[in-house]
Each structure stands twice: as structure tokens, then as C-alpha cells.
Amino acid sequence: MLEIKNLHATAGDAEILKGIDLSIGAGEVHAIMGPNGSGKSTLAGVLAGRPAFAVTEGSIRYKGEDLLELEPEKRALAGIFLAFQYPVEIPGVTNNYFLKASLNAIRTARGEEEVDAMDFLTLVKEKMKIVEMPQDLMGRSINEGFSGGEKKRNEILQMLLLEPSFMVLDETDSGLDIDALRVVANGVNHLRGPERSMLVITHYQRLLDYIVPDVVHVLSEGRIVRSGGKELAHELEEKGYGWIEGASAP
Amino acid sequence: MSQVLEQGRDRFLALAARVPGGGALDALRAEGVAAFTAQGLPGTRLEEWRYTNVAPLAAIEWSDAAEHLSVARSALEAVASPVFACGLEVFVDGVHHAELDGTQRADQVQELADAATAPAALATLADAKRHPFVALNGALTRDGAAVSLDGDDQRAVHLVFAEASADVASHPRVVIETAPGARGTVIVDHVSLGLARHYSNAVIEVRVAENASLDVVVLQRTNDASFHTGHLAARVERNGRLRTHTLSLGGCFVRNDLEVTLAGEGAECVMNGLYLGTGDQLIDNHTWVDHAVPHGRSEELYKGVLGGRSKGVFRGRVMVRPDAQKTDARQSNPNLLLADGAEIDTKPQLEIYADDVKCSHGSTIGRLDPESLFYLRSRGIGVEAARLLLTRGFAAEVLNALPEPALAETLGAVFADRLERSGGVA
Numbered sequence: 001m002l003e004i005k006n007l008h009a010t011a012g013d014a015e016i017l018k019g020i021d022l023s024i025g026a027g028e029v030h031a032i033m034g035p036n037g038s039g040k041s042t043l044a045g046v047l048a049g050r051p052a053f054a055v056t057e058g059s060i061r062y063k064g065e066d067l068l069e070l071e072p073e074k075r076a077l078a079g080i081f082l083a084f085q086y087p088v089e090i091p092g093v094t095n096n097y098f099l100k101a102s103l104n105a106i107r108t109a110r111g112e113e114e115v116d117a118m119d120f121l122t123l124v125k126e127k128m129k130i131v132e133m134p135q136d137l138m139g140r141s142i143n144e145g146f147s148g149g150e151k152k153r154n155e156i157l158q159m160l161l162l163e164p165s166f167m168v169l170d171e172t173d174s175g176l177d178i179d180a181l182r183v184v185a186n187g188v189n190h191l192r193g194p195e196r197s198m199l200v201i202t203h204y205q206r207l208l209d210y211i212v213p214d215v216v217h218v219l220s221e222g223r224i225v226r227s228g229g230k231e232l233a234h235e236l237e238e239k240g241y242g243w244i245e246g247a248s249a250p
Numbered sequence: 251m252s253q254v255l256e257q258g259r260d261r262f263l264a265l266a267a268r269v270p271g272g273g274a275l276d277a278l279r280a281e282g283v284a285a286f287t288a289q290g291l292p293g294t295r296l297e298e299w300r301y302t303n304v305a306p307l308a309a310i311e312w313s314d315a316a317e318h319l320s321v322a323r324s325a326l327e328a329v330a331s332p333v334f335a336c337g338l339e340v341f342v343d344g345v346h347h348a349e350l351d352g353t354q355r356a357d358q359v360q361e362l363a364d365a366a367t368a369p370a371a372l373a374t375l376a377d378a379k380r381h382p383f384v385a386l387n388g389a390l391t392r393d394g395a396a397v398s399l400d401g402d403d404q405r406a407v408h409l410v411f412a413e414a415s416a417d418v419a420s421h422p423r424v425v426i427e428t429a430p431g432a433r434g435t436v437i438v439d440h441v442s443l444g445l446a447r448h449y450s451n452a453v454i455e456v457r458v459a460e461n462a463s464l465d466v467v468v469l470q471r472t473n474d475a476s477f478h479t480g481h482l483a484a485r486v487e488r489n490g491r492l493r494t495h496t497l498s499l500g501g502c503f504v505r506n507d508l509e510v511t512l513a514g515e516g517a518e519c520v521m522n523g524l525y526l527g528t529g530d531q532l533i534d535n536h537t538w539v540d541h542a543v544p545h546g547r548s549e550e551l552y553k554g555v556l557g558g559r560s561k562g563v564f565r566g567r568v569m570v571r572p573d574a575q576k577t578d579a580r581q582s583n584p585n586l587l588l589a590d591g592a593e594i595d596t597k598p599q600l601e602i603y604a605d606d607v608k609c610s611h612g613s614t615i616g617r618l619d620p621e622s623l624f625y626l627r628s629r630g631i632g633v634e635a636a637r638l639l640l641t642r643g644f645a646a647e648v649l650n651a652l653p654e655p656a657l658a659e660t661l662g663a664v665f666a667d668r669l670e671r672s673g674g675v676a
Contacts, residue, residue, distance in 0.1 A: 071633070073627040073629075076627070076630035092644055098626070101635070102626075105631055162629070
């Protein structure tokens with residue numbers, strides 16, 4: 001599904017990603033763990049096409065296509081979804097209007113018919129139940145005045161509506177209490193299937209108790225320094241990132 | 251005064267000599283001619299006109315309405331939508347067209363040209379001696395409307411000033427009076443029938459009586475070639491409440507003056523404004539709130555969106571006089587610049603002579619937030635649609651405050667359409 005080769009990326013003058021190789025097959029869930037500043041969010045941003053980052057070397061192929069050639073909106077239409085670490089507040093645009101516009105853009109790209117207001121309402125109500133989100137959040141401006149937990153639920157709600165095939169979760173667990181974490185993870189797990197893949201980025205092992213990965217990678221200073229099964233996450237939790245950084249030092 | 255301004259003044263005065271006399275407006279016209287002769291057209295050396303050069307307006311040879319045009323009702327409804335049929339009064343090229351009116355409410359709206367006597371408030375609030383365009387309006391006005399609200403009728407009075415003929419200047423006058431405790435909404439709607447260049451110079455005088463509550467919506471959505479100057483002067487008595495909504499969504503040259511005096515204790519005014527500049531447009535808003543007595547409250551929010559090579563001007567004066575203790579005055583002027591060639595000159599100006607008051611003001615100038623843009627795009631929304639959505643979102647606060655939900659919807663569409671057509675979001 002996704003093939004990353006020798007990916008180098010910069011933010012301003014600084015090189016953040018220094019040669020990432022990563023291959024994620026259909027239906028697989030991969031986790032990326034790593035200390036602050038290791039390049040986790042940069043990787044997420046590069047995948048979604050965040051303009052602040054520049055790819056200087058390497059390639060990303062998604063379903064055989066050159067992902068780096070695509071504008072952010074084209075990536076979304078092709079089935080890529082980034083759950084933001086810091087979802088943006090947009091005053092004056094209702095959540096309802098936004099989600100409907102987004103869903104219809106994606107349905108059109110998939111060759112499906114647009115949904116009308118009534119069908120959209122039915123659909124969104126059903127998905128909101130999964131993430132236990134209060135109805136009134138649909139009539140409010142996007143993320144404006146939402147609590148941290150509500151913002152993250154809103155991200156997962158969008159994911160449930162858009163049904164992407166490749167999902168990147170950028171520290172979706174940050175700022176969530178254990179109950180909210182469970183709800184959010186439940187939403188994510190709803191989408192697991194043989195045709196969908198995920199990259200779950202997290203600082204802590206905790207999230208991976210709920211979204212159980214097939215493969216865990218450890219990112220350090222812009223490179224993947226270790227990969228393993230889900231037990232690697234537990235090992236990291238016990239020994240701390242110092243263990244990896246120490247091991248990878250020349 | 252420069253030659254072009256002098257020439258403009260003389261041409262306007264020549265037109266004034268041709269306005270047919272007789273009726274309730276004679277005194278207003280005589281006063282207007284005298285005041286306009288004395289002042290002429292304002293030059294940029296005057297502080298009030300520093301950023302707005304009226305030379306382009308003065309250079310055009312304007313005429314008065316030539317004939318009574320035949321206008322189809324459907325043509326009017328297409329440009330003045332949504333039409334509030336009850337209390338609808340239509341003026342074309344400054345002259346009343348009774349055949350286009352809606353079902354009038356008795357005694358609530360009266361054409362000034364037909365009035366036996368001038369309404370009591372006429373020329374008591376808008377000062378012709380201080381404002382050249384108020385003087386010009388007085389000198390050249392042919393008609394307008396007197397609105398008196400005495401009950402609790404929630405239906406809006408809709409005054410449409412449509413301009414149709416090329417190079418016609420019209421000078422409509424509106425007087426709105428409320429009885430104590432009355433409630434109502436008056437919409438003053440400036441529109442174009444067609445694409446011909448025209449000029450409208452409106453004066454609106456508003457008296458809000460004790461405990462009355464009034465919304466005045468001033469819409470300016472004329473064609474891209476049109477000129478507009480508008481002056482609204484209001485006085486709010488004890489515990490009265492005035493909300494003004496000034497929306498500039500058209501034209502090439504627009505200047506709005508708004509003057510509100512909070513004359514009675516506990517009086518309140520909310521001033522909302524929205525302006526959208528496209529192409530080479532100039533939009534200037536000058537506002538002035540006079541807190542004359544204690545316990546007044548004023549809240550002002552003017553939002554500007556400027557694209558292309560358009561230029562915006564905002565000057566918001568708030569005066570708190572020595573007696574006006576416990577005043578609560580807030581002012582905000584956020585601006586969104588959509589293009590490198592666009593410009594805004596914004597100047598909040600607080601003059602506070604009382605010590606126990608709460609006053610705040612702020613102007614901001616910004617661009618579309620790149621992170622918000624990326625967020626929308628990452629959800630499959632194209633870059634142009636995303637920019638449009640964000641810009642409309644910026645304007646929503648003012649649109650949503652309009653007294654009639656149907657207005658917010660229609661004007662939101664007018665706003666988006668104008669923005670899209672101008673390529674302002676591309």
C-alpha cells in the first residue's frame with residue numbers, strides 16, 4: 001500500500017528526516033514511536049503534504065503512485081487521511097458544512113454520488129455514536145471552543161465518515177484521559193480491515209494497548225533505528241528511549 | 251480646492267438649480283445649497299478625507315433622473331433579494347416607483363416628496379454644515395422615505411434604492427423615527443439595475459426613543475462601476491437600543507459615515523460592518539460614537555476583506571465625554587488581506603474624558619491562516635474552495651448578526667459570489 005524509500009525532508013534549513021525506509025502492506029497497522037524531536041510529526045506531515053516541509057531526497061509510493069507529486073487535497077481524494085495532533089479551530093465555518101463538503105469531495109473523487117443534507121445527517125449521527133460525540137458539536141464552528149478530547153473525537157469522526165484507505169494518526173493520544181483514549185481507539189478500530197492500513201504515531205506505549213499494531217518502529221534523529229513486533233513497544237516503555245538512543249550511537 | 255473639485259461642485263450646484271421646488275423638502279434644499287456652496291467637495295487635506303480622494307467622483311458629469319423608467323418587478327427582485335414585501339418601498343434613480351412597492355403598512359412609511367410637512371427629525375441629526383455630502387444630499391434630494399415605527403412589528407421595512415440610468419446621481423433621504431418602546435427593522439438597500447455607472451449619495455437620520463429597539467441594515471451591493479457615499483446619523487435616548495449593520499459588497503468607490511450619539515442613560519448601540527474590496531475598489535468607513543451621558547454601551551465590529559488592488563479605510567472614533575461615567579465601549583476592526591496589492595488604513599481613535607469607564611479597541615491585519623488552509627485541503631477540499639470557505643468564515647460573524655436570517659443567507663451568497671468572480675481567492 002505504502003512504500004517509503006530513503007526519505008529525506010527538511011523544515012526550513014534543518015534536515016529532520018534523514019533517510020526513512022518503510023513499507024506498509026494492505027491491512028497492516030504500523031506504529032512509530034520515538035522521543036520528542038525524532039521526526040515523527042514531520043513524517044506525518046510529509047505524508048499528508050504539509051507545505052512547511054520539503055522533501056529533498058527519496059520517494060513515497062502509494063498504491064503504486066508517486067505520492068509526492070500530489071497536492072494535499074489530491075492525496076485526501078486518493079484515500080490518505082491525517083488525524084492532526086493539533087486540530088485547527090476555524091471560526092465561522094460550521095463543522096456540519098465542512099464535513100459535508102469534505103465527504104462530497106471525496107465521494108465525487110471515488111465516482112460515488114454526493115449525499116444530500118438528510119442522508120448526511122443520518123450518516124453523521126451514526127458515526128457520532130461510535131465516538132460518543134454530542135450532537136451540538138455539528139452546528140458549531142470547526143473545533144472552536146472544543147475541549148482537547150472533543151477535537152480528537154472530531155478527527156476520528158472525520159475518519160469514520162471519509163473511510164480512507166491509509167490513515168496517519170499523529171499523536172492522537174496526546175492530551176486524552178483514559179476514557180477518551182478508549183473511545184478514540186474504538187473509533188479507529190472500527191476502520192481496521194484488510195483493505196486499510198494505518199500508521200500510528202505516538203510517544204507512549206499506552207495507545208498501543210488499544211490499537212494493537214502489527215509492527216512497531218522506533219524513530220530516532222530522523223531514522224528508523226529499530227523495528228519489531230508489538231512487544232517492542234513494551235520494551236521501550238520499560239527501558240526508556242535512552243536505551244535506543246544509546247544503542248544507536250556510533 | 252483643486253480644479254477638478256471646483257468643477258465638480260459647480261456642476262452639482264447647477265443641477266441643484268434644476269430641482270423642482272415646492273413641498274416639504276424646500277427648507278432642506280435651501281440649507282443644503284448654502285452649506286454645499288460654502289464647503290464644496292472635500293479635499294484630502296481634511297483629516298476626515300485624508301485617505302479618500304473624491305476626485306474620481308468629482309470628475310464625472312453626473313445628471314439627474316431623466317425619465318420615469320419602466321422596471322419589471324422580476325428585475326427588481328433579482329437584485330434586491332430577499333424582498334421583504336411588507337413595507338417595501340422602491341425608488342429608481344432617486345424617484346419613487348409606487349408600482350413596485352409591496353403591501354404598505356398604513357402610516358408607517360411615507361414618501362418625502364409627497365409629505366405635506368417635513369418629518370420632525372429631518373435635518374436634525376445629519377449636519378450639513380460639517381459634512382459636504384450631507385449638504386449635497388440636502389441640495390439635490392428629490393425623494394426618500396420617512397419611516398415611523400410605533401409598535402412591535404417584527405416585519406422588516408425594506409427600502410430599495412435602485413439605480414438604472416447611466417451617469418445618474420441620486421440623493422435619497424431617509425428619516426426613521428421610533429415611538430418609546432417600539433421595535434423594528436429597517437433595511438436600506440442600494441442596488442443596481444444593470445451595469446451602467448451611477449452614483450448614490452444617501453443620508454439616513456435615525457431617532458431611537460426611550461426603551462425602543464431598532465435594527466438598521468444598510469446594504470450597498472451595487473455594480474462594479476458605481477459610486478456611493480452614505481451618511482447615517484443616529485441619536486439613542488434612555489435605554490434605547492440601536493444596532494446598525496453596514497455591508498459594502500459592491501461599487502468602485504464607497505464611503506460610509508456613521509455617527510451615533512448615545513444621548514440617554516443606559517442607551518446602547520451595536521455597530522456591525524462588513525466590507526469586501528475587489529479589483530481597484532476603494533471602501534472607506536468612518537464611524538463616530540458619542541457617549542454623552544453615563545451608563546452607555548457601544549460595541550463595534552467592522553470586518554474587512556480586501557483582495558486585488560483594493561483599498562480599505564477604517565477610522566473609528568469613540569468619544570467619552572466627562573459626564574459619561576460607567577461607559578462600556580468596545581471597538582474591533584479585523585482585516586483580511588487576500589492579495590499583495592490590497593491595502594488597509596485603519597485607525598481606531600478613543601477620546602476618553604471620563605475616568606470610570608471600560609473601553610477597548612483593536613485593529614488587526616492578517617492573511618488566511620496557512621494551517622487552516624492545510625487542514626481543509628487535507629480533507630479533500632480544493633485550495634480555491636478552501637480559501638473561499640475560510641474567507642466566508644471570517645465574514646460569518648457579521649453576517650450572522652443580521653436581524654433576518656434570510657438576509658444572512660442571501661448576503662453570504664452575494665459575498666461569496668463577488669469574491670469568486672473577482673478571482674480574489676485564486
